[in-house]
Amino acid sequence: MFLSSLSVSNFRKHINASFQFSEGLNYIVGQNSVGKTSVLEAIHYLCSTKSLFAKDSEVVSFNADNFTVEGMFRNKNVNKVRVYFSILENKKYFILNGKQINKSSEIIGKFPFVTLTPDDHKITLGTPSDRRKFFDSVFSQANKTYLDYLIDYNKILKHRAVILTQLSERKTPSLLDELDSWTENLVDKGSQIIKYRKKFLEDFNSYLLNSYIEIMGEKEIPSIRYQTISNEKVFDEKTVLKKLINENQHQEIIRNTNLFGPHRDDFVFEINGINLKKFGSQGQNKTFQISLKFAEFFYLKEFNEETPIFLLDDVFGELDSFRSKKVSEYLQKVGQAFITLTDLSNMSFLSKSNSDLIINLN
Numbered sequence: 001m002f003l004s005s006l007s008v009s010n011f012r013k014h015i016n017a018s019f020q021f022s023e024g025l026n027y028i029v030g031q032n033s034v035g036k037t038s039v040l041e042a043i044h045y046l047c048s049t050k051s052l053f054a055k056d057s058e059v060v061s062f063n064a065d066n067f068t069v070e071g072m073f074r075n076k077n078v079n080k081v082r083v084y085f086s087i088l089e090n091k092k093y094f095i096l097n098g099k100q101i102n103k104s105s106e107i108i109g110k111f112p113f114v115t116l117t118p119d120d121h122k123i124t125l126g127t128p129s130d131r132r133k134f135f136d137s138v139f140s141q142a143n144k145t146y147l148d149y150l151i152d153y154n155k156i157l158k159h160r161a162v163i164l165t166q167l168s169e170r171k172t173p174s175l176l177d178e179l180d181s182w183t184e185n186l187v188d189k190g191s192q193i194i195k196y197r198k199k200f201l202e203d204f205n206s207y208l209l210n211s212y213i214e215i216m217g218e219k220e221i222p223s224i225r226y227q228t229i230s231n232e233k234v235f236d237e238k239t240v241l242k243k244l245i246n247e248n249q250h251q252e253i254i255r256n257t258n259l260f261g262p263h264r265d266d267f268v269f270e271i272n273g274i275n276l277k278k279f280g281s282q283g284q285n286k287t288f289q290i291s292l293k294f295a296e297f298f299y300l301k302e303f304n305e306e307t308p309i310f311l312l313d314d315v316f317g318e319l320d321s322f323r324s325k326k327v328s329e330y331l332q333k334v335g336q337a338f339i340t341l342t343d344l345s346n347m348s349f350l351s352k353s354n355s356d357l358i359i360n361l362n
Contacts, residue, residue: 010064022357030361310337
């Protein structure tokens with residue numbers, strides 16, 4: 001799959017702009033504040049219905065009340081996508097081949113994509129929720145069932161939290177019965193999510209290892225360990241989760257929150273068996289972050305049987321010359337990629353082919 005064209009109107013600094021893309025690497029070059037990242041953001045809308053990092057209303061150009069993004073994806077078929085947002089209506093429309101799509105879950109995974117931005121430092125250095133967000137995004141693109149479980153689970157958490165709050169104010173038999181019902185739902189969906197994560201991670205670790213070796217060689221061995229409700233590799237997730245919740249129901253009511261489930265889990269990153277967050281250098285963290293994204297790319301490519309689009313924003317500015325050269329060479333092995341750069345003249349390390357395209361923004 002590749003994106004052949006893009007047009008935007010009233011989209012940040014791009015009042016009216018159109019682009020034609022290469023099936024290979026597309027270098028988007030320009031000084032700061034000319035709208036390089038906005039091009040990636042527009043592509044992100046087409047693939048996910050959402051911005052990379054902003055509310056829809058914040059994307060609209062000054063003195064405008066709407067924005068439009070249109071693109072053409074090509075593989076075996078041609079798919080025309082249009083995203084339109086109106087401030088006056090406070091509504092966003094996603095149109096695929098002339099048909100309005102009302103749920104973003106119908107789009108996730110259809111046009112697989114991978115992003116690599118400076119903000120990705122949070123994956124290795126941030127909170128458990130940052131790591132869960134990353135892996136949930138990867139697994140949701142790879143498996144629609146997992147996405148459905150995740151959507152249902154998040155709804156259950158919200159409903160159950162409301163009941164816990166009500167119980168902290170007054171305990172009644174009807175509320176306790178309702179809590180039991182939501183607990184059963186949480187245990188059912190939560191245990192399924194844990195099982196999926198374990199299975200996905202078994203596969204994903206091999207992709208991470210291959211990507212890390214491409215960049216750093218074999219002197220360091222990366223791995224990811226799933227930290228969940230039990231450290232045992234084989235156990236009945238449903239039984240353990242239900243037992244924990246039932247034993248701590250009183251604490252949950254006092255604290256008005258769901259204390260146990262996959263929403264509390266973490267993914268521990270290690271190099272040669274040593275905890276990356278606690279003991280890893282800045283260079284090791286950056287290499288791990290980049291390797292995660294390349295692993296995501298090749299993982300989605302195999303499991304979706306569709307080549308993702310790779311979006312890289314200002315990545316080379318944070319790397320030393322050795323890592324920059326390795327990443328550039330590795331990019332030649334992916335499909336279509338969009339890479340923002342501030343200056344091509346100082347990028348002698350870049351590995352470029354005749355099919356690559358340079359797009360200059362002024």
